[in-house]
Amino acid sequence: MNFHFQQAIRAVILFAFSAMIFNLHQTGEITKLINPKYENLSKTVAILFFILFVVQLTRIFSFSTKDHHHCHHTGHHCCHHDHGNSPFNTKKLFSYLILIIPLATGFFIPAKTLDASIAEKKGGMMILSKQTQAAETEDFTEAAIPNQSAGDNLYGDHAPDPNLMEERQEIPEEEYDHLKKELSQKQTIHMTNHIYTIYYDDINSNASKYKGKKIQLTGFVLKEKGFKQNQLVLSRFLITHCIADASIIGFLSELPEAQNIDEDTWIEATGTIDISTYNGEQLPIIKIADWKKIEEPKKPYIYPIDIRVGL
Structure with a gap:
């Protein structure tokens, strides 16, 4: 019976990837890396890694007593088949290193929340200004909302329960229109996580419509050169797929104590x-x-x- 060392290493790597992904789900750290709507997909990947690990176990030992070594004497050509015991070379070491580095970081370095330093690298206030410009050029007209009187409710006496909506990643188009219509009627706007992007887009595109309204929101403090002493940005990171595509969103804010609040401090403000x-x-x-x-x-x-359009 022969033991194939490199095949064993491959099995360990496959098991490690599966264990790492399951561990991220177990600890809840997975939400710091990907959009929650991809959680089931990542679990599927972890299961596939585990299946491949089980298959790989069958390759670690072989019961052949002869080496598979065949030479074509006439052409002086010799073929060497790698069954997992060939010596390490630079190419193989580099390949293993590429796989081991993410495993090491996944197991030994805790997932870190994106902060103000990342926001500054992504553009900070320049990005927020462009978002406002883009929002104003979009077609956020009342034509997108069904013709109703101010007191009408798309759901009659059964408006969406915000508590039930919190974990949902998709809503019907009618519900989206209802949330925007409801926003324009509110005197105090609560920027909860679930509806943050819906409200954020509409406030940026129709700022004059919301001027004078109260707003309650949370975010981390971002400051930039050129800010007045009483200015800061209440920021959040928007994750579309994973942290690689993270973008900064938030509101420029003013308060007298701004200069005494450190960057990355989380605050709740009204x-x-x-x-x-x-x-x-x-x-x-x-x-x-x-x-x-x-x-x-x-x-x-x-x-x-x-937004789910149609049926």
């Missing part, structure tokens, strides 16, 4: 929506009236909601 100008662009600004420091939320990221 204020009033106003309109201001930054680098020549008009954008919504929050005049904060009340705030408090909070711990970083268990789910610090915002995820977009898919």
Whole structure:
């Protein structure tokens, strides 16, 4: 019976990938890496890795007593078949290193939440200004909302329960239109995680419609050069697929104590929506009236909601 060392290493790597993904799910750290709608897909990948590991176990030992070594004497050509015992070379070592590095980081380095330093590298306020411009050029007209009187409710007496919506990744188009219509009627806007992107887009595209309304939101503090002493951004990261495509969203805000609040501090704030100008662009600004420091939320990221059109 022959023991094939390299085949054993491959089996260990396959098992390690499966265990790492399952561990990320077990600890909840997976939500710091991918959009929750892909959780089932990542679990499927972990199961596939485990199946491949089981298959690989059959290749670690062989019961052949003869080496598979065949030479074509006439052509002086010799064939060497690699059954997992050939010596390591630079190419193989590099291949294994590529696989081992993500495993080592996955097991020994805890997932870190994206912070202000990453936001600054991605563009910070420049990105937020462009988002406002883009939102204003989109067709956010009332024509997209069914013709109803101000008191009508798309769901009659059965409006969506926000508590039941919190974990959903997809909503019908009618429900999306209802949420936007409901937003315009609110006197105090609560920016919960689930509806954050829906409200954020509409406030940016129709800032004048929301001027003077109260707003309650949470975020981490981002500051940039050129800010006034009373200015900061209440920021969040939007994750479409995974942290590789993370983008910064948030609102420029003003409060007297801004200079005493460190970057990356999470705060919960209540204020009033106003309109201001930054680098020549008009954008919504929050005049904060009340705030408090909070711990970083268990789910610090915002995820977009898919709109299901039709049946």
